[in-house]
Amino acid sequence: MILRDFRIGWRLLVKEPAYSAVVVMGLAVGFATCFLLLGYVVHSFSYDRHVPERGQVYRLMQHWNIFAGARWGDGVSLPARDAILASGQPLLASAMISREVDVRIGSKVQTMDVSVVDPAFREIFQPKVLAGDLATTLARPNALALTRETALKLFGALDVVGKTIGIAGQSYQVGALLEDQPAATTLPYATLAGTRTSIWNAEYRELVTNNWGSSHGRVYVKLLPGADGAQALAALRRTMLASSFYQRQSPDQIASLNGRDMIDFRLGPLADAYLDPLIKGSNPVHGERKTIFGLAAVGLLILVLAATNYVNLATVRTARRQREIAMRKVLGAGARAVSRHFLAESVLVCLVATTIGLLLAWLLLPVFSDLVQRKLDHIFNPLALIVSLALGALVGLLAGAYPAWSAIKVRPTAALAGRGNSETSGGLRLRRVLSVLQFATAMGLTGLTLGVAWQTRYATSLDPGFDPNPLLIVETAGDMRNANVSAFRDALARIPGVSGVAISNVPMTTNINTNSMKREGGTTVSVSWFRISPEFFGIYGLKPVAGRLYDPARDRPADEDKIVINEAAVRTLGFASAQEAAGKSIDVGNGNIKQVIGVVPDIRHVSAREEPQPTMYRLGLQTGVFTVRTADREGVQRAIEALWPRYFPNDVLQVRRMAALFAQNYADDLRLAKLLAASSVIATAIAAFGIYVLAAYSVQRKAREIVLRKLYGAGSAAIGRLVAREFLALIGIGALIGLPVSYIALQRYLAGFTEQAPVGAWTLAASLLVALLVALGSTVRHGAGAMRIRPVQALRE
């Protein structure tokens, strides 16, 4: 291609600004969508690439065999770390236990994530230290290392080494400033502290350090040269089997394991951490291969649709430019010159569109990042921009090939005589096939979007078993053994408009504790448990199915001998009925016997993806999450905000609505629905545009037929039908291709839910209707134009 071809191409673009704007913007939107989606895919496959010698770094994973349905997880205990370190193999190991803490700087209180790590963390991950000394910082109990981002967030500056931060009334010194990690990391941290840190109180330290059953964080292992991972795991297993934790098991528990160990361990490569299907759902920094490939396919499909439109439009224009092409040929242009000319035009259009598309993508990046919940600023790097422009040029060459071929086929004599002003039947068929694919895609995506949105709406509106609307949730860092927390409870209860306060160890939507349980003569099963105050069931408005529930007048908050179980637990434990369960004694582990005083209906702690969990409710003072019942949520929230600093001046207050906590379960589904909705709108717009062009061409091609039909008395309706018939057929075939695929995809999505919305076929019918309306809207202008053609034109041929 020589410069002159580009120059002529540019002149043509400028000469027909409306045509050029439509073509370029259509392609630009396609490029922008494709860039963002593929950027996200590249991001998803680049996790933890920055970790030095990543191939040697592993996550220590564990699997509990005593719980039916338990899954592999990244969370392991510190005794496991100690055991693998003592294996004698040449390896490094570091725990990483992250918690949110409230920090005070001057008069400002903020929430910050603190990750407690071992000294080996520094050797394994080699964080870049910008100032200070990381080794010393991790060795001191009252020092912290901040990342650049955290330093800016807390202090608004980077000269933070030596400054102090208040946590729970104690002072901590900033000992090091670290470079931020790349966004694609499965071990994000904002602040690092060593395992000797004073942030852990004695009780918590005891809990995480010595208990094999306590998995509060992760352990990373780096195998050094000569290390044998299998040997290290074997040593870990031997230590576990010899531990007092293991030895304390009851004969029943050992029997229920059927010869397996209580806990299995494995080393999961760090390289697989982000996409590891074993830990799906247990880690917020996790991606699903299926979703990522699905988005990549949608991105490429949208680009193909946009390019298809360009081919359509350019071909139609080539048909209109036959005289020009004929003249070029008469004047000596060969096939090579003609094709070069058309390809240059196409490449130019695509490069302009790519540039605008990149600009659009840049503008849309914040919205897109929010939708996929990932930081993606780094996808705009020089390599990505160069690859995008190269892809743009390639699309230009491919999309320009057909119009160029059509131009080569123009016969000068016929074209100059005004004949042959139409394309071949093969070309027409090709463009019809492309339009069918456009509509199939648009309809398929629309159907899927409607299904996902409908299911999300259905799941969020499921009855949780109680009315969440009058309930506010307030979390404190302490529990009711603390006089201050207890005083806060009394103050909450005195707020005008508050009809009651209940306390639990965690919010009802957070289900993190499980326990083994066994009825007399039954097998050991796993149940979740909540620790609650006696007021709990009254505040949540729950009535007993059998026996009685806790009653503040009869039960003391610390009475640990009685338990209440739900109906799912009745079934799991193997009782014939709730009545049979009430009053029975249950072994809740190691011979610890509790009495079931009553059975409560199942309430929905978890999302509609899971069956109601068998659950045990026990009393106790280790509770610090308040549920406040009120009819005046706004007024009471304001009163709590006024009250909070008097009791917890160093902590950040978070008042949440119970109903909003439920909605959080479906935040990912809502985001997926929004992503799909955006993609369907783009695909539908592109298809609409494609059919608009096709309609224009169709009317132009059929002008003579329309005139003659009018000459013999065809009315407007007959002409309208003639124009619409072609597109109805295209949409019909598109529906036959796109809707079944959409149906299958939706069924696969719904299979993940135990509670499925009765979707039926309405989403498919609706997407067909949308396609028909869009087609009607796109053809109406040309249809009306066809109706207005005056029959006298037949005489002016």
Add this chain to the structure above:
Amino acid sequence: MLKLRGVSKIHLAGEVQTRALDKVDVDIAAGEYVAITGPSGCGKSTLLSVLGLLDVPNEGDYFFEGQNVAGWSEAKLNALRRGKIGFIFQSFNLIEELTVFENVELALEYTGTPAGERRRRVEAMLERLGVAHRARHRPSQLSGGQQQRVAIARALVAAPGMLLADEPTGNLDTAHGDEVMRLLRNINAEGTTVVMVTHSPAHAAQASRTLHLVDGRIVVDALQAA
């Protein structure tokens, strides 16, 4: 049958006004065979358009079968035209996407004729014009003369009272042209009014009456000697 009184037609091309017809008065009785002649641009085709209810005059009155149709909407003219007027063009105007049979059937499609009846009439008409063996072919597979016979079949299949022909022999060689003229004479002999625009004095001479136009006015209105 047709009566034009003071009919004028002005064409607008940008800011240029062209008076294609200038106060034309003419009467055409049922069964006449009228040839319209004149130099290029004199208004022959415009007159034919107005007569065929394809175009509306700017001034004057046009009585079609006794009704003054001046100022009628296109939809009303469309309904009036349906089945009553047949058209033949110099460039045949056959639709390439349709077969010969379908091209002819098109003239009956909007007249409410049942499908069986349509089929019978189309076959009979193709038979009469000697192109029945080409019924399934596409127009481009036919010779020029055959294409014009198909166009005439289409014009006649609805048995219109009037046939309008615009240079029907313009794209044909002499032999095929003569054949078309013979067909037109026969059609007229069967009672159909024929109005034909032609450049050829020989063909004009075959009509029973000649209208000669110059600058949008009828300057000669002569009956031919039989």
